[in-house]
Ligand SMILES: [Zn+2]
């Protein structure tokens with residue numbers, strides 16, 4: 001075992017504080033990564049506060065991890081010490097069900113292993129990226145290009161892949177009309193990706209104040225959803241809506257902005273069921289779907305696309321001991337668009 005340090009929540013709602021723990025030794029298929037940066041995801045806050053139930057404490061959150069490989073096991077073939085590496089939301093899965101065979105580990109029939117707060121295959125509890133190092137089986141480690149700004153790569157491992165995957169699954173391509181709801185950590189990546197894919201990108205927002213930011217991120221259009229006339233102008237319009245909003249809402253007016261066979265993909269998890277009038281789906285054979293992060297193969301494709309197209313998150317880099325304040329600010333959407341911890345400050 002290797003002495004490791006990080007920041008942990010000792011109990012639900014307790015502030016995060018310094019925490020010493022042990023990582024397993026590097027096994028034959030393992031890679032050890034010295035963590036350089038870790039993004040701060042909304043799900044970190046939900047899990048630290050046990051809002052989804054089942055949280056395990058002490059909890060070391062963090063699943064947007066970028067760092068440098070320091071040690072590899074005897075059977076590791078695709079990484080060597082000194083390589084850059086990334087780890088996202090998953091560190092393992094059964095690796096033999098149909099979903100895993102297709103590279104869709106996030107939908108593993110037997111339950112994939114989350115990067116933190118989960119029970120690993122050896123029975124230990126996983127600890128995430130708010131720490132100085134992590135040991136992960138090679139299959140779940142991503143290659144990161146030396147070309148990119150590492151702090152700005154970290155959020156790609158969750159916010160990035162969560163929005164990339166539905167854009168790819170629903171075949172977003174040049175000329176398609178894509179709308180993005182919610183301009184936070186996820187939404188800002190959806191705008192950047194869809195724009196980089198050549199789509200016509202519209203941000204649907206409740207607050208007119210976000211127009212300049214939306215356009216700066218690459219959006220072509222901005223529609224204030226409270227403005228009935230503006231919403232009328234996009235009736236039967238979009239091929240795809242990426243909905244990142246996690247507040248309870250009536251989906252009906254948004255569904256009406258989909259054209260024939262258009263799809264709204266839900267990425268956020270509101271505490272209450274969304275409202276929806278079935279007729280608005282029926283009228284134009286519209287669809288509602290959901291999507292969960294992305295598989296390892298797809299995550300690598302996204303990282304490679306980002307390296308080629310110079311796509312990265314917009315981040316605010318913070319010290320480790322700022323994390324509790326960062327959570328408070330994040331809950332007020334007071335960040336553009338992702339906090340990233342510089343682990344050199346641990
Ligand atoms: Zn996340």
Ligand SMILES: [Zn+2]
Nearest residue numbers: 094097100108
């Ligand atoms: Zn599986």
